[in-house]
Amino acid sequence: MTSESKPAHFLQNIIREDLAEGRVSRLATRFPPEPNGYLHIGHAKSICLNFGLAEEFGGVCNLRFDDTNPAKEEEEYVDSIKRDVTWLGFRWAGDIKYTSDYFDQLHDWALHLIREGKAYVCDLSPEDARHYRGTLKEPGKNSPYRDRSVDENLELFEKMKNGEFEEGQCSLRAKIDMAAPNINLRDPVIYRIKKMAHHQTGGKWCIYPSYDFAHGQSDAIEGISHSICTLEFEDHRPLYDWFIENLPVPAQPRQYEFARLNLNYTVVSKRKLKQLVDEGLVDGWDDPRMPTLSGQRRRGVTPAAIRNFCEMIGVTRSDSVVDVGMLDYSIRDDLDKNAPRAMCVLEPLKVTLKNYPEGKREVLSAPGHPVRDDLPARELPFTGTVYIEKADFREEANKKYKRLVLGKKVRLRNAYVIQAEDVVKNDAGEIVEVICSVDLDTLGENPADGVKPKGVIHWVSADENLDCEVRLYDRLFDDPAPDAGGKNFLEHVNPDNLQVLSGCKAEIGLAKAEPEKGYQFERQGYFCRDSHYGSADKPVFNRTIGLRDSWAKEQNK
RNA sequence: UGGGGCGUAGCCAAGCGGUAAGGCAGCGGGUUUUGAUCCCGUCAUGCGUAGGUUCGAAUCCUACCGCCCCAGCCA
DSSP: OOTTTOOOOHHHHHHHHHHHTTSOSSOEEEEOOOSSSOOBHHHHHHHHHHHHHHHHTTOEEEEEEOOOOTTTOOHHHHHHHHHHHHHTTOOOSSSOEEGGGGHHHHHHHHHHHHHTTOEEEEOOOHHHHHHHHOOSSSOOOOOTTTTOOHHHHHHHHHHHHTTOSOTTTOEEEEOSOTTOSSGGGSSOEEEEEOOSOBTTTBTSOSEEEOHHHHHHHHHHHHTOSEEEEEGGGGGGHHHHHHHHHHSOOSOOOEEEEEOOOOBTTOOOOHHHHHHHHHTTSSSSTTOTTSSBHHHHHHHTOOHHHHHHHHHHHOOOSSOOOBOHHHHHHHHHHHHHHHOOEEOEESSEEEEEETTSOTTOEEEEEEOSSSSOTTSOOEEEEEESEEEEEGGGEESSOOTTOOSEEBTOEEEETTSOEEEEEEEEEOTTSOEEEEEEEEETTOTTSOOTTOOOOSOEEOEEESSSOEEEEEEEEOOSBSSSSTTSTTOOGGGGBOTTSEEEEEEEEEOGGGGGOOBTOOEEETTTEEEEEEEEEEOSSSEEEEEEEEOOOHHHHHHTO
């Protein structure tokens, strides 16, 4: 099944048995977002689950926009959702579906319930309805309109449909049980008046079905066998089943619930994300720090990383908070295997190679990847002046420091071994240049004396390089649970979530880097060109994630 | 006793009566022209708590405890 012999989760077990025992002939699932916002990492779990199950069991998965509330939905969101699902690498079965495609059928079924004496038009205002509903511990009481005749209900519902009532003046309710311990069964509203245009049906309707009345029936219409949703809908299942049992639907879908994804150091609530955007704390919904799929994509996170992450966190019914470290691992894991290598000096320090022939220029070759020989080699111009990282030189240091030290040797990655001979400082006493000697016999060879330098540092020619800007992102929040309890998440925004570095020097090949395409800047991390900022000759690179850094860990001890 | 769920390591998660998988993180070591990757080792006498049944319990029973969800004409 899951080839790596990873144990099956409860939904896989249920489906396998349903298929084996013939209760279901073909698996059909659906991913049913309401087009009222952007998809985020939490949605990815549901997408991977629904589409993944369909792939695994040879079934199908529909993409259905659950668009029963025109007040909250917009076409813009359906477009971004389609883009994000596609980006993750999934294909929905047939055409895109909309719950609004079924408004006629749903309306017929509402009529059916009325004729059966199982639905009635209620004139209670929303506030009064709330009082009649009772509380968590006390039963509700029947609406005074509960016993209207079928004919009267038919007539009133027709008037609702024709726009003869104002919003909130009345609603259509299922007649179930006002004393039910499950509040969802206390005569739930199944149609309400909303005098507004719908992004799909335009001005055709002024009454719209509720989620509860639309969802299961839409599943039945589409032949969905397993309707998978999150835990908070658990209490709706009896209602879901009630409609399926009391309506002449063409299929008998079943609802199953799983625990939604929670990630520490992360906030995904639409309202909160919007606040970050509105208050200018981030650059927009696709800011690379956002947990939205569009933000993660712009940051350089790959679809495979997200899919593997969803695979590794599992699917259960227990609430949990996954450590973002797992997502980080998944991102590094995928990028390490697939990202071409490159060199980029973030904070340049000039190094002059005093014995490198005056005016000489050569082109060195470097592998595109340490083990992937299918990735093309790179050409690196080498000249007598190069830049290295400021942090890679010290006048003196203990033996733990494996970089360039005055009087000591280090290897320039993919090039020669050099030795620091002297430093040049400015009036402020800052090191502005290092004078080195270069051992011209060390290209691809160890030094003749047989002593291998312990350190290897990255570099770029000072004469031929790509000037660029680099944006180093860190986690958006510095608190593991920024919005837990009564906390104000805005007070836990990490002040160091972005560091912008300009004047960075990258190897020239990076000039043709494409947005979203990841590179490993060796010894630093994974980066991709930003899709919004930068120009052809001066690109902006986003750091997707840093390399694991045991040196930093060592220093913090 | 309002109803519905869930409790296995720092985190995620297998396990379904035969003596605690795996992954992430951590720790120790090896390889390495990336302080990366990779490789090896290590990490729960313990499964929310207390009783009980049993030759044997994370698994069964009882009682407690803790956490989550539900009172939109939102989804």
